[in-house]
Amino acid sequence: xxxxITLAADKLSAANTGFMLICSALVLIMTPGLxxxxxxxVRVKSTLNMLMMSFISMGIVxxxxxxxxxxxxxxxDKGSFIGxxxxxxxxxxxxxxxxxxxxxxxxxxxxxxxxxxxIITPAxxxxxxxxxxxxxxxSLFIALWATVVYFPVAHWVWGEGGWAxxxxxxxxxxxxxxxxxxxxxxxxxxLVIGKRVGFKKDPMRPHSLPLVMLxxxxxxxxxxxxxxxxxxxxxxxxxxxxxxxxxxxxxxAMLAWLAYEKIRHGAFTTLGAASGAVAGLxxxxxxxxxxxxxxxxxxxxxxxxxxxxxVGLKYKLGYDDSLDVVGVHLVGGIVxxxxxxxxxxxxxxxxxxxxxxGGGLTQFWKQCAGVFAxxxxxxxxxxxxxxxxxxxxxxxVSEDEEIAGIDQAEHAETAYDFxxxxxxxxxxxxxxxAGTESKKVDA
Numbered sequence: 001x002x003x004x005i006t007l008a009a010d011k012l013s014a015a016n017t018g019f020m021l022i023c024s025a026l027v028l029i030m031t032p033g034l035x036x037x038x039x040x041x042v043r044v045k046s047t048l049n050m051l052m053m054s055f056i057s058m059g060i061v062x063x064x065x066x067x068x069x070x071x072x073x074x075x076x077d078k079g080s081f082i083g084x085x086x087x088x089x090x091x092x093x094x095x096x097x098x099x100x101x102x103x104x105x106x107x108x109x110x111x112x113x114x115x116x117x118x119i120i121t122p123a124x125x126x127x128x129x130x131x132x133x134x135x136x137x138x139s140l141f142i143a144l145w146a147t148v149v150y151f152p153v154a155h156w157v158w159g160e161g162g163w164a165x166x167x168x169x170x171x172x173x174x175x176x177x178x179x180x181x182x183x184x185x186x187x188x189x190x191l192v193i194g195k196r197v198g199f200k201k202d203p204m205r206p207h208s209l210p211l212v213m214l215x216x217x218x219x220x221x222x223x224x225x226x227x228x229x230x231x232x233x234x235x236x237x238x239x240x241x242x243x244x245x246x247x248x249x250x251x252x253a254m255l256a257w258l259a260y261e262k263i264r265h266g267a268f269t270t271l272g273a274a275s276g277a278v279a280g281l282x283x284x285x286x287x288x289x290x291x292x293x294x295x296x297x298x299x300x301x302x303x304x305x306x307x308x309x310x311v312g313l314k315y316k317l318g319y320d321d322s323l324d325v326v327g328v329h330l331v332g333g334i335v336x337x338x339x340x341x342x343x344x345x346x347x348x349x350x351x352x353x354x355x356x357x358g359g360g361l362t363q364f365w366k367q368c369a370g371v372f373a374x375x376x377x378x379x380x381x382x383x384x385x386x387x388x389x390x391x392x393x394x395x396x397v398s399e400d401e402e403i404a405g406i407d408q409a410e411h412a413e414t415a416y417d418f419x420x421x422x423x424x425x426x427x428x429x430x431x432x433x434a435g436t437e438s439k440k441v442d443a
């Protein structure tokens with residue numbers, strides 16, 4: 001999906017079509033994976049809300065994408081900033097075997113693959129807002145944000161005629177359009193809604209690290225579809241390079257994060273392993289089609305260390321990024337995108353070479369343009385949307401509801417019900433205590 005070579009296409013390829021449908025399913029499973037990843041990182045009283053903040057995106061964004069989102073993002077270019085093709089509204093007038101221009105897959109396949117990207121991007125934002133946002137307000141925010149931020153930015157980066165596409169900004173699978181976009185949005189919203197009750201005072205440790213590890217494993221698994229699928233076919237080996245680099249950078253980032261953590265804090269933590277893996281996945285997303293496998297190691301190591309350092313900034317600067325969306329996704333997206341300007345080998349998705357391969361800083365400055373334009377736009381517009389929602393229907397639950405638990409307040413449920421299993425234990429304990437008291441009386 002980067003502005004590079006395209007595949008020769010004159011007829012539908014069953015192999016590429018089947019591959020892309022599988023990749024689409026892999027990208028979709030990333031959203032439940034994200035839900036588990038975030039859900040394990042919060043306290044027990046917020047688990048269900050965290051899961052639902054991801055799951056609801058699958059419903060809302062799907063409908064918007066069908067109605068007008070696909071047309072806005074990938075329709076005929078209008079001034080390099082937005083697209084529009086009226087025949088795509090409601091996915092009407094698209095032939096079953098009509099090919100995506102320049103490729104060997106149907107338009108419907110490209111559409112559904114891109115839908116999965118549109119779903120997970122706003123879900124990423126939710127991790128920064130844990131414990132304190134009304135579910136209705138969050139749902140409205142997703143709908144508005146997807147419409148005025150994600151759909152236009154996707155067109156800038158990947159749409160034929162988008163200004164970043166024409167400039168030559170390389171974003172293979174979403175460093176700018178997905179991760180910087182979501183990370184900047186998260187920062188914009190939390191600056192508006194403020195900190196959690198007890199931030200920097202109360203312990204807010206993850207309630208289920210096994211759930212975190214499960215979620216990160218699902219993300220790692222699904223990310224192969226996210227990244228390798230973004231070349232839209234298997235005819236020239238670039239998708240295979242991206243698959244390989246995804247594995248390499250993720251492994252390198254996990255090891256780098258753990259090494260930093262051991263040196264800095266004296267322990268190798270499971271949360272660090274999971275977070276390091278995600279940081280590597282984020283950083284290789286824009287760059288994996290442009291760098292060599294050795295370059296992928298460098299990208300992973302640099303991202304692992306810098307993201308591990310960045311997650312602590314919230315305590316120094318005073319913004320409450322609950323689950324480190326800014327530290328991992330914004331910083332990781334920036335690192336991965338900018339490193340293309342240094343490590344692009346010229347032997348992957350295009351002939352573009354970075355500084356370390358004799359290409360100078362030309363590509364680096366192009367990457368800067370894409371990175372900071374998306375960051376600034378998403379940060380400002382997201383903050384405005386959060387402000388407007390907060391001043392109308394209210395963005396946050398009440399302080400009492402936040403303290404008692406947002407799961408019960410917003411969903412009338414709890415993640416874990418121990419009443420059945422606990423009854424026998426409580427009864428046994430009560431009987432034992434009663435026996436002890438009886439012996440004391442006899443004595």
